Amino acid sequence: MKKNDWKDRLNIVYSTNPDFNYTTEENEEAETLPKNQQKLRVSIEKKGRGGKTVTLIRGFVGKEEDLKELGRTLKAKCGVGGSVKDGEVLVQGEFKQRITELLKEEGYTQTR
Numbered sequence: 001m002k003k004n005d006w007k008d009r010l011n012i013v014y015s016t017n018p019d020f021n022y023t024t025e026e027n028e029e030a031e032t033l034p035k036n037q038q039k040l041r042v043s044i045e046k047k048g049r050g051g052k053t054v055t056l057i058r059g060f061v062g063k064e065e066d067l068k069e070l071g072r073t074l075k076a077k078c079g080v081g082g083s084v085k086d087g088e089v090l091v092q093g094e095f096k097q098r099i100t101e102l103l104k105e106e107g108y109t110q111t112r
Contacts, residue, residue, distance in 0.1 A: 032062025035107035042100050042111065054082070055096055057089040057103075077102055 041058045057074070060067050071084040074091055078098060082091040091099065103111040 030061055030063075032066045036109045038062075038108050038110060040103060040108055040111045042096050042103070044094055044096050052092070053094045055091045055094060055099055057091070057099065058087070060087060060089070073106070074099055074102060 038061065039059050043056050043058070044053060045056050046053050057070075060070065067087065067089065068084050071082065071089040071091075074089060075082045078091055078093070078095050080092045080095070082089065084090070100111055
């Protein structure tokens with residue numbers, strides 16, 4: 001059972017019932033789809049990034065740690081930095097063609 005943390009209960013109206021037990025909704029992560037069923041989209045974006053170009057990989061369905069592992073692999077093979085957040089992998093620089101080839105080599109066949 002998850003320990004009740006006070007930060008999870010902010011903005012909640014409490015009951016005066018002494019037997020009241022507060023429970024939180026836990027969001028379960030979706031199981032990671034096989035690589036050949038992932039529909040990843042690779043794009044280049046410049047807006048809102050101070051003029052810097054980044055390559056975005058969107059559409060990953062699965063656990064957060066699997067997405068982080070994919071991001072780590074792509075960043076290492078391109079030799080650049082980046083980050084993984086909000087279900088997207090950001091790779092610094094313009095590597096759309098290289099990342100598409102790397103993803104297809106890894107088994108992500110539905111990559112565009």
